[in-house]
Amino acid sequence: MAEVLTAAQMRRIEESAIASGAVTGATLMERAGQGVVDAILAHWPELNHSEDAGSGMAGEGAVPTGLPLRAVVLCGPGNNGGDGFVIARLLKRKGWAVEVFLFGDPLRLTGDAKLNYTRWCALGSVQSDLDLIDRFADAGLEADLFVDAIFGTGLTRALPDRLADLLGKVAGCRTVRTVAVDIASGICTDSGRMLQPADPQPAVSKASFDLTVTFHRAKRGHLSQEGALASGHLAIVDIGLDLAHQTLRRKLAVPSLEDACLGSISHWVGQTDDANPAFDVPLAGVLAKDAFGHKFRHGHALVFSGETCKTGAARLAARGALRIGAGLVTLAVPGNALSEVAAQVTAIMIAPVSGSGDALNLLQDSRLNALCIGPGLGVALARSLVPIALKQTRAVRRSVVLDADALTAFAAAPDDLFALLHSNCVLTPHFGEFTRLFPDLAQKLVARPTHGPAYSRYDAVCEAADRAGCVVLLKGPDTVIASPEGQVSVNAALFENQAPWLATAGSGDVLAGFITGLMARGVPAMRAAEMGVWLHAQCGRNLGPGLIAEDLPEELPHVFRSILS
Ligand SMILES: NC(=O)C1=CN([C@@H]2O[C@H](COP(=O)(O)OP(=O)(O)OC[C@H]3O[C@@H](n4cnc5c(N)ncnc54)[C@H](O)[C@@H]3O)[C@@H](O)[C@H]2O)[C@@H](O)CC1
Numbered sequence: 001m002a003e004v005l006t007a008a009q010m011r012r013i014e015e016s017a018i019a020s021g022a023v024t025g026a027t028l029m030e031r032a033g034q035g036v037v038d039a040i041l042a043h044w045p046e047l048n049h050s051e052d053a054g055s056g057m058a059g060e061g062a063v064p065t066g067l068p069l070r071a072v073v074l075c076g077p078g079n080n081g082g083d084g085f086v087i088a089r090l091l092k093r094k095g096w097a098v099e100v101f102l103f104g105d106p107l108r109l110t111g112d113a114k115l116n117y118t119r120w121c122a123l124g125s126v127q128s129d130l131d132l133i134d135r136f137a138d139a140g141l142e143a144d145l146f147v148d149a150i151f152g153t154g155l156t157r158a159l160p161d162r163l164a165d166l167l168g169k170v171a172g173c174r175t176v177r178t179v180a181v182d183i184a185s186g187i188c189t190d191s192g193r194m195l196q197p198a199d200p201q202p203a204v205s206k207a208s209f210d211l212t213v214t215f216h217r218a219k220r221g222h223l224s225q226e227g228a229l230a231s232g233h234l235a236i237v238d239i240g241l242d243l244a245h246q247t248l249r250r251k252l253a254v255p256s257l258e259d260a261c262l263g264s265i266s267h268w269v270g271q272t273d274d275a276n277p278a279f280d281v282p283l284a285g286v287l288a289k290d291a292f293g294h295k296f297r298h299g300h301a302l303v304f305s306g307e308t309c310k311t312g313a314a315r316l317a318a319r320g321a322l323r324i325g326a327g328l329v330t331l332a333v334p335g336n337a338l339s340e341v342a343a344q345v346t347a348i349m350i351a352p353v354s355g356s357g358d359a360l361n362l363l364q365d366s367r368l369n370a371l372c373i374g375p376g377l378g379v380a381l382a383r384s385l386v387p388i389a390l391k392q393t394r395a396v397r398r399s400v401v402l403d404a405d406a407l408t409a410f411a412a413a414p415d416d417l418f419a420l421l422h423s424n425c426v427l428t429p430h431f432g433e434f435t436r437l438f439p440d441l442a443q444k445l446v447a448r449p450t451h452g453p454a455y456s457r458y459d460a461v462c463e464a465a466d467r468a469g470c471v472v473l474l475k476g477p478d479t480v481i482a483s484p485e486g487q488v489s490v491n492a493a494l495f496e497n498q499a500p501w502l503a504t505a506g507s508g509d510v511l512a513g514f515i516t517g518l519m520a521r522g523v524p525a526m527r528a529a530e531m532g533v534w535l536h537a538q539c540g541r542n543l544g545p546g547l548i549a550e551d552l553p554e555e556l557p558h559v560f561r562s563i564l565s
């Protein structure tokens, strides 16, 4: 899985590369600017022919009018602005007409940003912020390209109102191609939250860029919250920091007091980078079944069903567990729901369970190696079953997925649940369920983010996993998964990976079943959660509009075939 960094981790990598003497800050800035220009031309090939292509509308391609292409670059006061001056120079060298604006005082520029400001000034003018707003609103909307180089990883507080308004206006305008350098200005790199002023009238920018070009690795904020919406297509360019990165990785593996504040490196589920495959437990290996294996070698999942008329969720989960490869799946069904369930399932087996005694007896069977408790179970049934199942399985650390009612059942006493959990358990809350179990963490997540780094979904899920002592998966378009050991991953079902059709009744039940099935196959809890959520999103993407939850397990064979081929 590709690594995802925080601003502090990125800064540390950059500093150690510079300190080692391998590279200067100016060279890194030049590579960053060049990388952005290359990414722009790769994303919009019609902009490659500046000599014979003129101003045209985004989406329609360039119109060959003989006029030079026109860019507006809005620079900020720090190194993000410095990248902007490099980009302006490189575009100008390609024959573009480039207008540069500076939000800030040129006399206060320092270091590499000042160097590149000076180099740009030899080629063209810089509009100062006094006349920026009105001039730019007109200029930007007519340009072929708008470059946001105002703030990057150094953003610590909200954008001034007028700047936020301006960015919202430009990025919302479909007639100009918009690119954000490193990250959309206003977005906190670590949380993806749009930083807001402390006063009650927030300057919320609706800026959503066509393209964001970041350096070396994706940052947490590109894949979560408003940052995921603002980023558009994310391009990651290499600026030669791999050696310094390896040093950081080694340091974090044996953290000293000095490095502890950098935290662990998080991962982007299903993405590869230079150093990492899509999954460190190879998915193809999990999906392929041993030619001489029999069903009992592929695990036996047990899913607890609710009472009559409430059995659909458990049946969806069971179907998901079976399709994902569990050798056998049994539904534990209350007496009043037996005929209802029996009429609906075929390959899935049924075990009548009409009270705690039956449940305890069933759970004696050690071949049942993964349990799914919660979908459609009903809060009362869940409150009695969860302690039975967890106490009975605690000694052997049997894999358990707790979802829906199994989480809600402990809203009044979350600590009672946490006392029962162990490292082979996975909790799969949506935000409402998360709020019931971790109200203080949810409160921090919804509080107005006025300063960076703002409290993030990564922070919240890590704290939750630590408190619960098991894997926690917080569902959403940006699903975050964390283990009690501090590993954290994100599955961003956004932009080219978006699967909004998953927001449908029963979809979460199928996800719980997928994770249970993978754990029945012997996949460790954290990996099962990562793989399950990624496969779920792949099924959603394949199916597209019209998707209903029943379709999701049935789509798995197609997804598997494309992975295995
Ligand atoms: N870290 C790296 O490895 C590299 C960084 N580069 C660029 O450098 C950027 C980081 O540069 P900086 O650390 O200078 O930070 P920024 O350029 O993001 O911000 C500049 C400064 O603006 C001030 N500021 C923050 N929020 C503000 C607000 N709301 N209103 C007014 N002022 C505010 C802060 O003092 C901050 O240090 C990256 O995003 C990237 O674009 C690249 O040049 C190359 C490599």
Ligand SMILES: [K+]
Pocket: 080, 148, 149, 150, 151, 152, 180, 181, 182, 183, 184, 185
């Ligand atoms: K930016």
